Amino acid sequence: MHDAQMDYYGTRLATCSSDRSVKIFDVRNGGQILIADLRGHEGPVWQVAWAHPMYGNILASCSYDRKVIVWKEENGTWEKTYEYTGHDSSVNSVCWAPHDYGLILACGSSDGAISLLSYTGDGQWEIKKISNAHTIGCNAVSWAPAVVPGSLIDQPSGQKPNYIKRFASGGCDNLIKIWKEEDAQWKEEQKLEAHSDWVRDVAWAPSIGLPTSTIASCSQDGRVFIWTCDDASGNSWSPKLLHKFNDVVWHVSWSITANILAVSGGDNKVTLWKESVDGVWVCISDVNKGQGAVSAITEGQQNEQ
Amino acid sequence: MEELDVEPPLTLIPGVDSKRKKLCFAWAPGEMLVYETLFPKECAEKRPGCPNIFIVRKDQDVYSQTLRKLFNESHGIFVGLQRSEEELAGKSRKAQLVRVSKNYRSVIRACMEEMHQLANSTRVPELQCQHSTQVSILSAMELIWNLCEILFVEAAPAGHLLLHLLDWVRLHVCDVDSMVHEVLSSENPSKHKDFWNAVDIFVLQGRMDDARHLLSKEASANPTSMGMCKILDDLMKKMPILSVGNTQTLTEMELKWQHWHEECQRYLQDGTFSSNLHMESICKILLGDENAILEKKELMTTWYHFLVTRLVYSHPTVKPVELRFYAQSSMDLFLGGESSWEPLDSILMAAFEFEIHQVIKECSIALSNWWFVAHLTDLLDHCKLLQSHNLYFGSNMREFLLLEYASGLFSHHSLWQLGVDYFDHCPEYGKVYLELHIERIPLNTEQKALKVLRICEQRQMHEQVRSICKIMAMKAVRNNRLGSALSWSIRAKDAAFATLISDRFLKDYCERGSFSDLDLIDNLGPSMLLSDRLTFLGKYREFHRLYGEKRFSEAAKLLLMLMTAHIAPCSFWMTLLTDALPLLEQKEVIFSAEQTYELMRCLEDLTAGKTDNQKLQVDDVETTKVEILRLALARNLARAIVKEGTLEGS
Numbered sequence: 024m025h026d027a028q029m030d031y032y033g034t035r036l037a038t039c040s041s042d043r044s045v046k047i048f049d050v051r052n053g054g055q056i057l058i059a060d061l062r063g064h065e066g067p068v069w070q071v072a073w074a075h076p077m078y079g080n081i082l083a084s085c086s087y088d089r090k091v092i093v094w095k096e097e098n099g100t101w102e103k104t105y106e107y108t109g110h111d112s113s114v115n116s117v118c119w120a121p122h123d124y125g126l127i128l129a130c131g132s133s134d135g136a137i138s139l140l141s142y143t144g145d146g147q148w149e150i151k152k153i154s155n156a157h158t159i160g161c162n163a164v165s166w167a168p169a170v171v172p173g174s175l176i177d178q179p180s181g182q183k184p185n186y187i188k189r190f191a192s193g194g195c196d197n198l199i200k201i202w203k204e205e206d207a208q209w210k211e212e213q214k215l216e217a218h219s220d221w222v223r224d225v226a227w228a229p230s231i232g233l234p235t236s237t238i239a240s241c242s243q244d245g246r247v248f249i250w251t252c253d254d255a256s257g258n259s260w261s262p263k264l265l266h267k268f269n270d271v272v273w274h275v276s277w278s279i280t281a282n283i284l285a286v287s288g289g290d291n292k293v294t295l296w297k298e299s300v301d302g303v304w305v306c307i308s309d310v311n312k313g314q315g316a317v318s319a320i321t322e323g324q325q326n327e328q
Numbered sequence: 329m330e331e332l333d334v335e336p337p338l339t340l341i342p343g344v345d346s347k348r349k350k351l352c353f354a355w356a357p358g359e360m361l362v363y364e365t366l367f368p369k370e371c372a373e374k375r376p377g378c379p380n381i382f383i384v385r386k387d388q389d390v391y392s393q394t395l396r397k398l399f400n401e402s403h404g405i406f407v408g409l410q411r412s413e414e415e416l417a418g419k420s421r422k423a424q425l426v427r428v429s430k431n432y433r434s435v436i437r438a439c440m441e442e443m444h445q446l447a448n449s450t451r452v453p454e455l456q457c458q459h460s461t462q463v464s465i466l467s468a469m470e471l472i473w474n475l476c477e478i479l480f481v482e483a484a485p486a487g488h489l490l491l492h493l494l495d496w497v498r499l500h501v502c503d504v505d506s507m508v509h510e511v512l513s514s515e516n517p518s519k520h521k522d523f524w525n526a527v528d529i530f531v532l533q534g535r536m537d538d539a540r541h542l543l544s545k546e547a548s549a550n551p552t553s554m555g556m557c558k559i560l561d562d563l564m565k566k567m568p569i570l571s572v573g574n575t576q577t578l579t580e581m582e583l584k585w586q587h588w589h590e591e592c593q594r595y596l597q598d599g600t601f602s603s604n605l606h607m608e609s610i611c612k613i614l615l616g617d618e619n620a621i622l623e624k625k626e627l628m629t630t631w632y633h634f635l636v637t638r639l640v641y642s643h644p645t646v647k648p649v650e651l652r653f654y655a656q657s658s659m660d661l662f663l664g665g666e667s668s669w670e671p672l673d674s675i676l677m678a679a680f681e682f683e684i685h686q687v688i689k690e691c692s693i694a695l696s697n698w699w700f701v702a703h704l705t706d707l708l709d710h711c712k713l714l715q716s717h718n719l720y721f722g723s724n725m726r727e728f729l730l731l732e733y734a735s736g737l738f739s740h741h742s743l744w745q746l747g748v749d750y751f752d753h754c755p756e757y758g759k760v761y762l763e764l765h766i767e768r769i770p771l772n773t774e775q776k777a778l779k780v781l782r783i784c785e786q787r788q789m790h791e792q793v794r795s796i797c798k799i800m801a802m803k804a805v806r807n808n809r810l811g812s813a814l815s816w817s818i819r820a821k822d823a824a825f826a827t828l829i830s831d832r833f834l835k836d837y838c839e840r841g842s843f844s845d846l847d848l849i850d851n852l853g854p855s856m857l858l859s860d861r862l863t864f865l866g867k868y869r870e871f872h873r874l875y876g877e878k879r880f881s882e883a884a885k886l887l888l889m890l891m892t893a894h895i896a897p898c899s900f901w902m903t904l905l906t907d908a909l910p911l912l913e914q915k916e917v918i919f920s921a922e923q924t925y926e927l928m929r930c931l932e933d934l935t936a937g938k939t940d941n942q943k944l945q946v947d948d949v950e951t952t953k954v955e956i957l958r959l960a961l962a963r964n965l966a967r968a969i970v971k972e973g974t975l976e977g978s
Contacts, residue, residue: 028354032770033739077798079806098806122795232760278355280735280764285355 030073039068059101075122085114121169131161157194166190168230193222217262220244228281241272398439403746429477440466486647487570497636518549524606532637536564616642631662655680702733727754738765811845823859830861884918912960921968
């Protein structure tokens with residue numbers, strides 16, 4: 024299995040694995056019912072991502088077979104609703120943009136390009152591609168939370184606020200890049216250098232109303248950095264080393280309220296980190312404060328007890 | 329990297345083979361998924377399967393039935409406290425805060441009781457174990473809270489302090505009663521093996537009357553020791569205690585106490601009790617002899633009991649600031665060299681040392697749920713005790729804990745509603761936390777969605793309102809409940825969606841000849857203006873209504889207006905014109921000449937719009953329709969002209 028993601032509400036679980044399948048389970052009330060087994064990829068599937076529920080039940084998956092598939096639940100059944108084959112090699116990461124921007128999917132690929140698929144209605148998708156985003160390949164993409172620039176007064180209905188869309192990407196060129204949309208084009212806004220080996224994952228922290236932005240990145244060099252930018256214009260990013268692990272760090276992810284960062288990799292552990300008030304990151308590893316329930320779901324078995 | 333006081337706890341996931349596979353994870357609302365995988369990802373070769381996903385849950389307590397009552401009732405107390413009058417100053421405010429503290433404690437005790445019942449009634453050993461553990465945790469919580477109440481909320485001064493501490497000890501060392509009951513109910517109480525233990529424990533807890541009562545049994549049973557009993561009884565009776573209503577000052581009390589102490593001393597030195605070891609030991613205890621008291625270790629069971637007993641008999645007017653020294657030495661004496669410190673011990677010690685933040689910190693580490701520290705800290709914050717401490721978080725400590733607690737509540741399908749109120753009372757981050765969490769609540773039913781919506785609307789969380797309405801509208805469309813979808817999209821002020829749904833309605837009408845959800849469409853009101861298509865839908869329905877009420881000329885006017893004002897989409901014009909047919913065929917002339925010309929123009933516009941190719945491909949039905957219309961229009965025109973001409977004429 025390469026990825027498992029809960030949907031927005033924690034009621035459904037999507038998993039994907041080397042056997043080319045994408046499976047969806049209903050996990051309400053501790054149950055594990057297989058709802059769908061989606062076939063369509065011709066290679067191991069690397070990642071899945073759920074779109075915001077206001078667009079319906081939509082799931083995106085990306086795979087070694089260079090394809091990105093968007094699946095949708097219609098009348099109780101899951102079907103392929105769109106397939107994108109615009110990349111020349113493995114697509115490693117997919118990430119849906121904040122729902123305020125519409126239904127937009129960013130895909131990072133080993134061919135070094137990043138594609139942005141925007142749903143324009145009636146089954147049509149508009150494609151924008153950033154070629155050579157990272158030399159050798161792009162491993163991860165992560166969107167910045169939607170923040171309306173300027174005044175926070177509620178906009179009259181029907182008018183779309185002018186969001187500044189941004190996302191971060193990490194690649195095999197050891198860099199993290201921040202991309203900004205300007206005049207309907209995507210431009211590289213920042214280049215963050217600190218890693219000495221391939222960047223494996225980036226995660227942009229959810230916003231809690233402060234003017235600062237925070238990005239976590241992890242790399243093959245065993246390091247995890249926390250990048251913060253204090254001003255709203257997004258110009259000066261400063262890294263802070265969270266920790267140096269003894270092994271490759273594969274995955275970083277923020278909790279909903281961005282107060283805990285989870286890191287996996289290095290000595291087979293998932294560690295949890297929290298920032299103390301004086302800005303220092305401390306490992307809490309409090310996945311389970313002494314007690315907790317661990318229940319297992321076994322994939323691929325039809326007859327569950 | 330900062331040093332932590334304790335090593336981060338390690339959670340072992342059973343069944344994970346860490347040698348062959350690596351762990352990866354994903355966040356879920358309220359939980360975390362951990363699954364085995366193999367890295368690196370680049371190669372595509374087939375690998376042995378990694379079928380397992382583990383769900384690791386942070387807070388199990390939210391799911392416990394009995395604890396739920398704790399959460400619910402404490403929520404009520406919490407909200408009441410936030411809203412209570414701050415204007416009350418001094419004594420009345422303090423009394424109010426003490427009441428709140430007692431309320432919290434009674435809720436804990438009630439929960440404990442229930443848990444205890446459960447533990448006794450269940451026959452499943454794991455459950456019983458679980459419940460019993462829970463009971464002891466709750467009991468420890470109440471013990472700590474009670475002490476904090478005495479020291480921090482009540483902030484009892486010297487004199488009263490000891491009285492409260494005595495009450496505290498008496499309340500929490502419960503084995504006394506059962507033992508005493510056994511002794512008293514036996515045939516010959518004074519001969520019972522636990523008799524002297526009972527007397528001792530009463531003395532140790534300063535319960536003089538009870539001790540004297542037991543002693544009288546000995547006196548009556550054993551005439552030889554009656555003399556000694558009488559003297560001891562007398563000493564006990566005369567022991568000066570500071571009762572709550574007493575008006576004597578501390579100095580007066582101390583003086584009296586000194587006299588009494590000396591009297592006891594004299595009797596001991598005279599050897600009055602030398603023939604009865606038990607009574608001699610009691611006299612020594614009365615004199616505050618540490619060793620004598622320590623001998624009764626088994627009865628006291630805890631060092632804090634020892635502490636209070638010591639104070640009762642050696643420093644009854646102890647001041648709060650002096651407590652720490654006595655506490656430390658009591659613990660050392662009691663535990664001897666075996667420093668088997670439990671977390672509870674360090675928490676209580678921190679309390680005796682008046683290190684509030686230490687208490688909170690230790691409790692946070694020791695307990696599995698934020699409930700306790702969140703509510704206690706909030707209360708202490710209301711007592712204005714947190715600001716004076718130089719904490720990392722200052723007054724934000726309270727908010728930090730409340731945020732953590734409330735966040736935990738959100739993973740529960742109904743307790744989340746309590747969480748909302750907690751966020752409301754966190755001035756800095758409460759709102760944004762609420763925004764982030766409330767979006768994750770599954771909107772399984774319409775009622776739940778409405779509940780969430782109401783909460784968002786009350787707090788002007790417009791983004792969330794829109795988002796929820798959109799989600800519900802989408803859901804309704806998927807389940808073919810168009811009326812519901814329409815009302816949700818109106819509520820979301822989502823013009824695009826409203827257009828979509830209106831189209832669906834119109835499509836349905838074309839296919840079935842009737843509208844569903846008439847009530848909704850009839851009562852659209854000003855929301856009709858949200859989207860053009862919606863306006864058309866509303867007006868079109870109005871046309872049908874007018875027709876049904878036989879208000880033909882009004883209906884006719886409306887119909888025409890729909891086309892000329894371009895409210896109706898071109899695709900619908902044919903249908904509208906077809907709808908006009910019955911009006912054209914009426915006996916009475918409804919459409920005026922002018923109007924008929926308009927209609928004809930519309931028809932021509934419509935047919936002219938088609939290219940030649942289309943004209944050729946148009947099927948017979950279409951052609952026939954157009955022909956019929958042309959005919960009807962012509963006939964109507966004729967009649968209209970005649971009618972109008974006639975009127976003019978006369």
